[in-house]
Amino acid sequence: MFQALPKTIAFEEFLNWKPDGGCYELYDGVIVEMQPVGDHEEINGFLAKKLNVEFERLSLPYFIPKQALVKVPDKESGYSPDVIVINQKNLSAEPMWKKSSTVTQAASVPLVIEVVSTNWRDDYASKLVDYETFGVPEYWITDYLALGGRRYIGNPKQPTVSVYYLVDGEYQVNLFRGSDRIISPTFPELNLTAEQIFQAGRSENQL
Template sequence: MVQVLQKLLTFAEFADWKPDGGRYELHNGVIVEMSQPLGPHEDIIGFIARKITVEFDRLNLPYSIPKQALVKPPKSESGYVPDILLLNRTNLVNEPLWQKQSTVTQAASIPLIIEVVSTNWRDDYLTKLRDYEEISIPEYWIIDYLGLGGIRYIGSPKQPTISIYLLIDGEYQVTQFRNDEKIISPAFTDLNLTAQQIFKAGNI
């Protein structure tokens, strides 16, 4: 993760600046170029996206997974590109930034966000957790397949962990899954996956 510019920008300035190539986020007014992810990181994203797509197609839900859409918290000059952003397309008509900036700001548009942890794990466990809770996104997964997160988040000894945060009375409550424990997701109650199956998707 590399900071690109020192000048603080508004989200509108960032959205106008953001090039088609590369992967950039805005963190409190600072443009950040996201580092190239590892192959296993991308394998896990592809595996999960495929499994979730099968489920929402089967259930005939009006969902999609965009490639580069942004999530903007309402009270900060930030914009994030989640590893997996599940969109509820029926609410996009209510999103003021969707048509021109492919940006969502409302919980009703975002049933689920998934981040796969890289070396910048603090972004997922601290910054994005706080901002996704502020937006009131109902379900947020952190897939820490290398066990990189701080001990206060994944325990000691560190090990691969999937943390699923659910919004309850306006605050996130976390349940964690490891090894052969079956993932429990309110968004997809019939999703038949264990933590280990997800971690193995990153192995060749």
């Protein structure tokens, strides 16, 4: 869930305004306050835990920050992904990292994951285009409530993990449901199914 705050500002103004508490993004100069629900946060935590195990196992220089911003090229937009994998080795080349936890280079971001909420069009449309333009090599859309349009997740609609990956600068996509094992170009040995992700967003009294 989110709430738009009606004022158009530049990205630098947004960084100066952004308070320490809360989660905010900038959409073409408009500040948006993100308000994720509990199930959403459980899935975020589950994915971060699984990926951190993979970083450790493979001795990769990656980590998942609590909050970080992706500055979209040539736009007054900046996103705070639900899960963002950062390549620590490239941070010395990031001019905005030390002061504002903001990345501006694709080499710093091996993977971005968005967990779909009621504003699903942002994940499937504007963010998809912007992450592709930015050059994020791999982008997951985790749609555990099957909120996305049928043109994205099929008909009948069902919970789906869409894994977008860059090929010659353009995203290709594979869809995963149920017991399908997630195929990740960035982490090819990741042992994780779509249903395991969806189960993470269901509390015990819902199972």
